Amino acid sequence: MPAFFKSLIKDKVLWFMVLPGTLWFLIFCYLPMFGTVIAFKDFKIHRDGFFASVLNSKWVGLENFNFLFSTEDAYIITRNTILYNLALISLGLFLAVGIAITLNELVNKRTAKVYQTAMFMPYFLSWVIISFFTFSFLSVDKGILNQVVVYFGGDPISWYGDTRFWPYILIFMGIWKSIGYSSVVYLAAIAGIDKSYYEAAMIDGASKWQQIKFITLPLLKPLMVTLTILAIGGIFRSDFGLFYQIPRDSGVLYSVTNVIDTYIYRSMSTTGNLGMSTAAGLYQSIVGFIMVLVTNSIVKKISKENAIF
């Protein structure tokens, strides 16, 4: 490979600059990918370190996967992960675009800016802090929601012990934290639309609603499609903090709050079954990877320019 060596000499500084980042990716991303082989092993920690542990563990074939899929857990966590993500993606898209268009139309730009700033705030806080916020509403004896319930003559509800409400609470919190962030992306895209389109439409007598329907939405479509593909590609992953912190790791709620990510963490930290946890992680990664490729190729068929690659 003479071209390779020539480049090494000619671009030696660039090679030198790309090296630290490459090492980071190797160690923190590619080495763990290699580590997924322990999904097919009975993993035991060996005193000679990481490589020895991986190499010396016994192969068990698909036993870890069999074990994972023989439990009801596999079904529950897959269902929860997919349904929550579908709700978050569709509702998030609808609200983000809606809020962006509305903010753009408000007459007083200064108040619009204030709303935007307020909505952006939750994005800056961690899930830990937001879980305290949630607790101030949902606490059984002190929470403000139960005070309202009691005021209207109801019995206090044990929020952290009743599975009925959690799908709504989690979806609400997930949207609440991210909507300020995602609406800004669309707002920026709207700001980039050529004003003359609207002027021409107005002269032709188009109503506001028609302008939104025939100008704004079609021009936002590429961005909407791209971001939705990315989100669907991540449909097997979920925001660990939302599902771990907000329900306060309450065991009673696992049937409606456990997603693949929290399941992996719990089975790793409580039962210490590393082989099976890795199997769950590999299941998540492979299906996620396929999801990205499939959604991307579907989009490519429908409209080529909207595909990511």
Place this chain on the structure above:
Amino acid sequence: MAVFKRKPKEIDNNAITPLWNVVLNIIIGIFAFTCVFPFLFVIAISFTDEKVLALNGFSLLPEKYSLAAYQFVFNTGDQLLRSFGVTLMVTVLGTLISLFLITTYAYVLSRRSFRYRNYFSFFAFFTMLFSGGMVPNYIVATQFLHLYNTIWALILPIAMNAFFILVMRTFFQTSVPDALIEAAKIDGSGEFRTFLQIVLPISLPGIATIGLFCTLGYWNDWFNALLYIDDASLVPLQAMLMRIQNNMEFVIQNSMQMGSSFEIAATLPTETVRMAMVVLATLPIALAYPFFQKYFVQGLTVGSLKE
């Protein structure tokens, strides 16, 4: 009586009707208010008298105010102070490391003359599509790198990610023309000097954006502490809050050496102290964020551009 001259308002013929404007303002206004309300609420709770709170529950306008929670935190808050220190150090050191790694890698990807840039692009972006997962990551960090209970466990695992590189590369490509780099070369500037003295200064807005994303990431991180930190002297702020969420023991044990903690726990203003700690931990970010926001919006705009 003075007559104020009103500036003639520009009339926008395409504006929505006043009625719609009011309706939309109310809807959006209510939602915007729910986004800041919990923060105000937690502040109110932290100033509430513990006895009143035990009797009436949380309320926005408590019957009796008290500074007891803050007094407790400031008198015995060793753990809070220490966690502040850990978080501050991780944030500063981490952001510097992240910026170094991200800018150098992204710069190489932005150089069209570099023959292998597409390979390195793929190398980075593939990690967005596929990952080893939590367990192998954990094993690599603890068994291979021995990061358990070290400050590096809070920094290294989140030092880079492909998305930031994508944003930074786009920024370099759009703000630094190739001709400028060529001109520097002709003037005898070495590759590295060009990067430091020409490319980085023009790219400051992009670097500030990514720097803020990193700062926020480190400041808010609790996940790495959950996995890798057991030693109380290394627990960062968010993880400390997470621990006191369910037991005050953590605070008591770490902040009071004398006496039986059981007795103290019985007389402690627990609920208000928790909320006071939340307020103290949130305050820096809440104060800084209107300033942050400007850059984030910029960064988002850059990031959403498809090349």
